Amino acid sequence: METAKGVLSHLSALEAQARSLRVRPRQRSRVEELRARVKALTAQRDRLKAEISVHKDIEKRKMRLKNQCAEEEEMETEDGENEQLLQLMARQMQLKELLYAHHIIGGYDITKTCRGKSVCVTLSTAYEGAYLDTYNLELDTRPTLRISRHNVPPFIPLGDLCERADLQDDLRGFLDTLSTHLNAFVGRRQQLRLVKELHPSVTVMESNMLCSILVLMLSTTRQKTTLLCTLNYTDHTRCLPTGVCFECEDEKLPQSPEWKNNRKLLMETPLHKALGAMKNMVLIC
Structure with missing residues (x-):
């Protein structure tokens, strides 16, 4: 019995020793983890302190930008390289604030x-x-x-x-x-100007100050006839016409598939570009 008790006590001692050996690495690991955490937080604190210091310097220089004379006097006593860098950073922040304000009021x-x-x-x-x-x-x-x-x-x-x-x-x-x-x-006025510059063969018969109505005389190439084109811009917030009407001695011509397509082209494309496309298709002179 005594031998059994001795063996059991020895086994218990060995088991306790094994448990202690397993706990110690975990304790060391936890300590190392906490030390690393402290080191990281210290580095973060130092970085934030540096950023706050730079921000304060930038704010001071932004105030100086509002008074150029005072700024020039103080710049003489500052370190050249650092002063230029901080001055540029202050100017950049000021411009960003101005751009943001410009955006808030719609860019006006x-x-x-x-x-x-x-x-x-x-x-x-x-x-x-x-x-x-x-x-x-x-x-x-x-x-x-x-x-x-x-x-x-x-x-x-x-x-x-x-x-x-x-x-x-x-x-x-x-x-x-x-x-x-x-x-x-x-935009409508610019299109009219471009028509006169780019398409001298197209005659502007009528227009008003608002450029909301425009009458052009077009010379067709295949039918060898003239055609009046009236463009109405009833929606004054757009550069494209809301209505296009053709008039010609040949009443069937405006109803032909070609000129129906031209009507659609004029309503969907800026005038000077639409006329250029019609010339490329050899429909007008």
């Missing part, structure tokens, strides 16, 4: 006038990648927002657009609508 240029009592909004127009006319609105901000002066063409329904839009609560919506009308107008 707005400047203060009359000591802050009014603002001037600039609307640029373009067609096919070419910048064309620029229009300006001066808006009084007190006591309520209203248009005091502008150079918008009189045939643009500015009064109607103001009535439809709520200037007090949706200035951007009003500017977007007005910009659409202006860009459509200059």
Whole structure:
């Protein structure tokens, strides 16, 4: 019995020793894991401190940009290379803020006038990648927002657009609508100019200031006759016509499949390009 007890106690001791050997590696592993975590958090803290320091320097330089004289005086005492880098970073942040503000107001240029009592909004127009006319609105901000002066063409329904839009609560919506009308107008006018430049054989018989109606005389090649083409732009927010009508001595010609296709072409393609396609098909001179 004593021998059995001795064997059992020896086995128990060995089992306890094995358990302790298994626990120690786990403890060491946990300690190493915690040490690595502390090291990572310390590095993160140092990085955040450095970023905060740089951000404070950039903010100081942004303030200096508002006062060029003060900026130049302080720059003389700064380290050259670091100062230039921080100055560029400050300028970059300032430009990003300006671009964001520009995006918020819809991309329109707005400047203060009359000591802050009014603002001037600039609307640029373009067609096919070419910048064309620029229009300006001066808006009084007190006591309520209203248009005091502008150079918008009189045939643009500015009064109607103001009535439809709520200037007090949706200035951007009003500017977007007005910009659409202006860009459509200059687009139609630009197409007319390109027709005169690129297609001298096409005679412009009639047009109005808004370029909302246009009458052209076309010379056909196969029938050897002339044909009047009337384009109506009843939707003043678009550069394409809403209606195309052909008139000819040969009443059957406008109803032919060829000229029905030409009508569709003129309603879906800018005028100068549609006429060029018709010339390439040898339909007009």
